[in-house]
Amino acid sequence: MQFEKTVCTSVQQTLRLAEEFAKNLQGGDVVLLTGELGAGKTHFVKGMARALGVEDVVTSPTFALHNSYQGSTFTLNHFDFYRIQAEEAEILGLNEFFFDKSGVCAVEWWQNVKPLLPKRCIEVLLEKQGDSRVVTIKERLSTSKV
Ligand SMILES: Nc1ncnc2c1ncn2[C@@H]1O[C@H](COP(=O)(O)OP(=O)(O)OP(=O)(O)O)[C@@H](O)[C@H]1O
Numbered sequence: 001m002q003f004e005k006t007v008c009t010s011v012q013q014t015l016r017l018a019e020e021f022a023k024n025l026q027g028g029d030v031v032l033l034t035g036e037l038g039a040g041k042t043h044f045v046k047g048m049a050r051a052l053g054v055e056d057v058v059t060s061p062t063f064a065l066h067n068s069y070q071g072s073t074f075t076l077n078h079f080d081f082y083r084i085q086a087e088e089a090e091i092l093g094l095n096e097f098f099f100d101k102s103g104v105c106a107v108e109w110w111q112n113v114k115p116l117l118p119k120r121c122i123e124v125l126l127e128k129q130g131d132s133r134v135v136t137i138k139e140r141l142s143t144s145k146v
Pocket residue numbers: 008009010011012014035036037038039040041042043044060062080108131132133
């Protein structure tokens with residue numbers, strides 16, 4: 001993966017980086033967004049949606065837990081697990097989307113559903129630095145045996 005550490009000094013730059021990043025995604029990819037409240041996770045997903053040919057406006061799934069957008073190549077499944085834990089997500093069957101090859105997943109607050117995630121994910125870390133965001137993208141291989 002060629003995007004190591006990038007400083008995005010504006011929302012537009014974050015959207016553009018996310019768009020470039022998402023051009024390389026393949027069906028079944030699971031993207032984990034890491035960062036504090038307001039770090040820009042949802043904005044990053046908005047940028048991803050552009051590359052995937054999603055025409056709908058991407059909004060935060062904080063209350064819906066899961067929003068699904070039809071793209072030209074893949075479905076974009078956007079999750080926010082801030083309010084729930086793994087057991088509840090599993091009862092709702094949300095983990096099944098992580099293994100669906102016809103879609104791409106973007107997951108906010110994935111730390112709450114760690115045992116449900118596939119072994120190989122892509123992690124996007126967003127760190128606030130004033131109005132800038134330092135974005136680090138790397139592969140994340142789970143060491144969990146679950
Ligand atoms: N360089 C930047 N990149 C992204 N967002 C930025 C940047 N600079 C400022 N912002 C602002 O930071 C906020 C990011 O909000 P966003 O909803 O994307 O965060 P989030 O990480 O999804 O938060 P939450 O954990 O509450 O879901 C927005 O208000 C946006 O305008």
